[in-house]
Amino acid sequence: MHTIGGAPNGLAAILCLSFDHRAELAGLRAFKAALADLPFVVSAVEVSGACDLIVEVRFADMADYRARLDALSEPLAHYVTRIETSFVCAPIDVPQPSGADPDPVFWVRCDDGHRRIAARDIDRVTAERDYVRLHVGISSWLYHGRIHELADRLCPSPFIRLHRSALVRHDHIDRFVHHGRRWTARLVDGAEQPVSRGCVPDMLRMIGDRSSMHAPPSSISVRPVEPRPTAVENLVR
Structure with a gap:
């Protein structure tokens, strides 16, 4: 919203x-x-x-x-x-911590030197040992750093931690699907990211739903309702 x-x-x-x-x-x-x-x-x-x-x-x-x-x-x-x-x-205005960078930038190695990756362009971050992989569209780059270090810089907004090895940008998530006791995030590019149990409370806070921890299998859309040019008044004619 x-x-x-x-x-x-x-x-x-x-x-x-x-x-x-x-x-x-x-x-x-x-x-x-x-x-x-x-x-x-x-x-x-x-x-x-x-x-x-x-x-x-x-x-x-x-x-x-x-x-x-x-x-x-x-x-x-x-x-x-x-x-x-x-x-x-x-x-309610929530002030940023002193010295916080509203739009962090990461420099990654590329074929002919280093490339600048802005946080606003990153779709998700995944952990790979002492590195993390920054996913931007269909491309990705390794960055030397631990995922908890990036979580400190990127979460809780505009990213959310869905797993100990994964951070995902809010607007890259299409919906959350609940099967049994497991939640899965379906991303806008078609990929799926399991949500670890410890990250479920943050996920529910993000979507404003605290009643679904033990709900029956369901899915929760986090994408806006697409408006159409139909007037409400025409629905009841």
């Missing part, structure tokens, strides 16, 4: 929606896509746990909030069994 904070001249809120799972699947998909495309919706993500969809919204004022939700009362009644609203009071 985008950074959450009160709008200068407006009202910011977080809506948590639980869907009626008896509803027709195609209609529910269209409803979610159309909801994400509404002008007052900042972002929307599907989750697993206490609700099914978290939506960040901004309104002009309380009257605008009530009017917008009243206009959506029919599709909400059709697809949603519960909706909870939390109004944003103020953002």
Whole structure:
């Protein structure tokens, strides 16, 4: 999601929606896509746990909030069994540790010398004895250093440690899949990264779900809901 904070001249809120799972699947998909495309919706993500969809919204004022939700009362009644609203009071600024580098740079050996790799370009980091491998797209380079040293520089944002031998950039993760007692991260390039048991709490904190530690087999998407040009009002015609 985008950074959450009160709008200068407006009202910011977080809506948590639980869907009626008896509803027709195609209609529910269209409803979610159309909801994400509404002008007052900042972002929307599907989750697993206490609700099914978290939506960040901004309104002009309380009257605008009530009017917008009243206009959506029919599709909400059709697809949603519960909706909870939390109004944003103020953002919490988390200062970086003194001397922290907001965008670390790593110099790696290449055929004709050394190459500069910016942290923002790295998709994931894997451990190889006294080295780590920096993965950038389809290429990778060895860097002399221990993975715990890179974790100190890259985590908890924009990377997360999913295993003692693996760090992954948040936006390189497509979804988390839960089978039995095991979690696996499916990455946007199609690769899979097992999540070690000790890293599961950090994973659940990242996606805002503390109820899935012992949940039945499921998957949690961490990619934004893709908006489509369908208006919610058209769904109920």
